[in-house]
Amino acid sequence: MPRFALKIEYDGRPFAGWQAQADQPSVQQAVETALGRLDPAYAAGARIAAAGRTDAGVHASGQVAHADLARAWDPFRLAEALNFHLKPAPVAVLAAAPVPADFHARFSAVERRYLFRLVARRAPLTHARGQVWQVLNPLDTAAMRQAAAHLVGRHDFTTFRSSLCQAQSPVKSLDEITIEDLPVPHGREYRFSLRARSFLHNQVRSIVGTLERVGAGSWPPERVALALAARDRAACGPVCPPQGLYLTGVGYPADPFSA
Template sequence: MPRYALKVEYDGGPFSGWQRQVDLPTVQGAIEAALARLEPRDHTIAAAGRTDAGVHAFGQVAHADMEKDWDPFRLSEALNFHLKPAPVAIIACAKVADDWHARFTAIERRYLFRLVARRAPLTFEKGQVWQVGHPLDLAAMREGAAHLVGRHDFTTFRSSICQADSPVKTLDRFEIEEITRPDGFPEYRFRLRARSFLHNQVRSFVGTLERVGAGAWAPDRVAEALAAKDRAACGPVCPPHGLYLAGVTYPHDPFGQ
């Protein structure tokens, strides 16, 4: 059965996360239903990461096994036709080796979190960014984030229901930039790179650093929270709708980009 890699973009707002669930709308369920329109049978796809309810992606990667030898472009076009009107799009498709796996072949995941500081309600991007009503100190947030880079026990910053075997992970990069939006207000973009992440790790980081930026936490308190290895030491966990799975890296890019 030919195997295909799919690069997937989606708005997570209408979905109960990536993973298929009985009687709930999910991204995996939407794509598998579209595949069944092309080859009528049960389909099971695997993804590089299982995003939570409300989390978005413009660089999720999944793989699907087909019976027919599809031209990748025609397969992506057919899937996009059958995915309508769900806010899911296959933005690239490539044939891969039978042993290639969207999750296990991956060597890095990249996440983006968007935070806007503005008191007035958002009209165009509601549900796409996290909005706070006060200014934030970029330098302080960067100082706090620096404590998180490297190999650590991230027990403080993972969900109590996280199923990972170990809380020890290596965070390769954590960058925060401030841009001025067209409306004149600041947007803070948190960019993180690692081989893998714990459940709610990014949202725990950003929620904690927002407290640093707001002046409620000193930057060094992030290091203290990390060292505590205690979930109770974490700052607030921010909402999911500012989070995006931005990309997945493989030893060889299946999409040739």
């Protein structure tokens, strides 16, 4: 059976997350339902696998999943057909590509990239409502960058790990954190970009929520290093809400979409 990789974009607001659930809408279910219009196996309940199981309310601009189909589709026509059947759900297949039978969207990945968008302004948001986290007062970008530097590298991230996390080890290598400070009408937008091979459950939201406390002046930057060393969930800052988080890309040894 030909295997295809799918690059998927979605607005996470209407969904209970990526993973299919019996009683709540999910992104996985939306894509599998669309596949079921094209392939009898998915109409009968076959499953797809994804690079990241994003939580409720989390968005994606570069999620990757793979699906085994009964026939060899032209990749362009496959993406077009899936997008037709995905309507009106806020989910789009950006690209489809044939991949080797041993390609796995999750286990073949060597890098995942996340973006968190935070807007600071007094007036309520209109256009970006539900797509960013809003705070009222501007943040100290230099202090947040100083604090973030303590987290780059290989560490035990127990402090920044959800108590529900199922990963075998809290030790992860965080390859990069960058923080952009951009003007928006009557405010500022802060964009936190994080890159690693893999992340713990709620790790990104825990890190950004902690860095916001530094930017707001409630924590000195050095306290982040102490929190990391504590290896204690109680030492973490508040976990920020999901609506500002985006899975922006997944890296593989060979990019399946490069053609």
